[in-house]
Amino acid sequence: MTRGLWQSGLADWYGPGTRVVRRVRGYRPNRRGEVTLARWLRVGLLRGLSCVAACAALVPATDRSVGAVDRSLICALALxxxxxxxxxxLIRVVLRPGAIVRYRVWRHVVVPCSDVKELHRDAWRGGLVLETRAGEKIDFLWFDNSLWDALYDFSAVCADAMRSHAGSASVNGRAGMPAGLQRRFTWSVGADSLAAGAAVCLGLALLAAVRG
Known part of the structure; x- marks a missing residue:
């Protein structure tokens, strides 16, 4: 498939042919030309739980019946x-012009489309694996075999999307990125701010313990 995901594969069966499913699988690039593939139900659930945990940190912070050290430690743990x-x-796949980016919890890897050799199923674990021309393998186990696949075959969509994107980038001459994988730490405003808050609370706990 040489066309982009948003122009191809619409005739494939990825779930019931309802308007909702057609709209979900009809991905469109954003202003930067990127397409994000993520399990949005899981994203919403995890971020909701994160907000609950952050709010829970406010309870001991306002409870004067608990010691300063304990308050700070509880807040640090919650944050x-x-x-x-x-x-x-943050776990997702981003199809950038000329590259495929797999995000995990802490790090992400950028794979230039020119380095993509094939996408296949691992013989041992059965998970989706991207193999580069240099022989390196990047697994996508977080995107396989979930309850979401019962309604909307996200695993197949993810694989087809990456194959289509790599092919279209090569045909359109947009695969001219520096060769070789790039592994980087994933910065996040939300996660890093909460981590900084936890570090501050831990520091306050240590300070209170020293003074006490």
Missing amino acids: AWASFLWRCS
Whole structure:
């Protein structure tokens, strides 16, 4: 398939042919020409739980019946959990012009389309794997075999989308990115802010313990 995901594959069966499913699978690029593939139900659930954990940190902070050290430690623990849950919601695949980017909890890897050799199923685990021309393998186990697939075959959509994107980038001459994988730490305003809050609370706990 040499056309983009938003122009191809619409005749394939990825779930019931309802208007909702057609709209969900009819991906469109954003202003930067990127398409994001994510399990939005999981994203919403995890970020909701993260907000609950962050709000829970406010309860001991206002409870004067608890010691300063305990208050700070409880707040730090709650904010640390909130940060971790928010980071788990960052798991996604982004199809950039000329590249495929897989995001995990802490790091992401950028795969130039020119380096993509094939996408196949791992013989041992059965998960979706992207293999580069240099022989490196990037797994997409987080995107396979979930309850979401019962209604909308996201695993197949993810695989078809990456194949289509790699093919269209090569045909359109947009695969001229620097060769080789790029692994980077994933920065997040939400997760990093919560982590900073947890660090501050932990510091306050240590300070209160020293003074006490």
